[in-house]
Amino acid sequence: MGWSTSKISRVELAKIAVTPADVRALLGVLDALSDEVETLVSLASEDRQPGWWRQYAEVLPPWFEGYLSLEPEAARLLTYESEVVPGLLQTEQYAAEILRHSSYTQLPDEAARAAEVRRARQVRLLGPDPIHLDVVINEGALRRVVGGRDVMCAQLTRLIEVAELPNVALRVLPFAAGAHPGVDGSFTVLEFSDASNPRIVYLDRMTDSEYLDGLRDVAAYRHAHERLRASALSVSDSREMISGLLREHEMSGG
Known part of the structure; x- marks a missing residue:
């Protein structure tokens, strides 16, 4: 996946949010079923609350x-x-x-x-x-x-x-x-x-x-x-x- 250990740690500790692309890549490594992939990717998209800086x-x-x-x-x-x-x-x-x-x-x-x-x-x-x-x-x-x-x-x-x-x-x-x-x-x-x-x-x-x-x-x-x-x-x-x-x-x- 190309993730650094630092990124993995920050994701595990909920210090940063994962993107829908991150979720798709992770589930691909785990060989998840296609319908499960789409459901979880959709949830990740809904959960990404835009920070105030996104407008910049x-x-x-x-x-x-x-x-x-x-x-x-x-x-x-x-x-x-x-x-x-x-x-x-x-x-x-x-x-x-x-x-x-x-x-x-x-x-x-x-x-x-x-x-x-x-x-x-x-x-x-x-x-x-x-x-x-x-x-x-x-x-x-x-x-x-x-x-x-x-x-x-x-x-x-x-x-x-x-x-x-x-x-x-x-x-x-x-x-x-x-x-x-x-x-x-x-x-x-x-x-x-x-x-x-x-x-x-x-x-x-x-x-x-x-x-x-x-x-x-x-x-x-x-x-x-x-x-x-x-x-x-x-x-x-x-x-x-x-x-x-x-x-x-x-x-x-x-």
């Missing part, structure tokens, strides 16, 4: 829908971002500029529409039961000028505001930290309040993504995040650095 399907990479189905269920995210501000913290203008360079959203209207998805995801940071976000951002991601002075001023201001939320711990990994466990790239560890649900590592790439839920894999990434936090500036010093970068942009005059 034309501007979303197909592999990202799996993450969008997991994120709302997560209680905590451990994130390291090396190149850009994490999606949950991006302003719409910053997101649109980043997305404009994606192979899926090169047209301005497409990038703007995809940016709406990131804005919609950010509601998880607020409300009575918000997600807890523990994020480490590489200093280079904050110094990279995306979209010009005004976009960066708005983005840095957003980071300062979000960093005040009690459910957000934002740290900056300074250049002075030297070599670190995040040199291989960005990652997110999703943790769930239900102890029966495994932690999942999400790795996003240019043309696909990868989910890891093996105990050793998850432990390695959680340990890497712990070491990144230890090498990063404190939460208060990180806010000071971001405020300093904001002042630099404000004084630049363009």
Whole structure:
């Protein structure tokens, strides 16, 4: 069937829904009777409740829908971002500029529409039961000028505001930290309040993504995040650095 062990695990734990095509393939392997196949495929079609993001399907990479189905269920995210501000913290203008360079959203209207998805995801940071976000951002991601002075001023201001939320711990990994466990790239560890649900590592790439839920894999990434936090500036010093970068942009005059 070509399924990864990670996909099989997520299906078994009901972390993702199976498609009618998945059901047909599985029943084919099991040599199910044709009438049983059609009945179960029909049930799978009826059971697929469209997520809110489905209306944006034309501007979303197909592999990202799996993450969008997991994120709302997560209680905590451990994130390291090396190149850009994490999606949950991006302003719409910053997101649109980043997305404009994606192979899926090169047209301005497409990038703007995809940016709406990131804005919609950010509601998880607020409300009575918000997600807890523990994020480490590489200093280079904050110094990279995306979209010009005004976009960066708005983005840095957003980071300062979000960093005040009690459910957000934002740290900056300074250049002075030297070599670190995040040199291989960005990652997110999703943790769930239900102890029966495994932690999942999400790795996003240019043309696909990868989910890891093996105990050793998850432990390695959680340990890497712990070491990144230890090498990063404190939460208060990180806010000071971001405020300093904001002042630099404000004084630049363009």
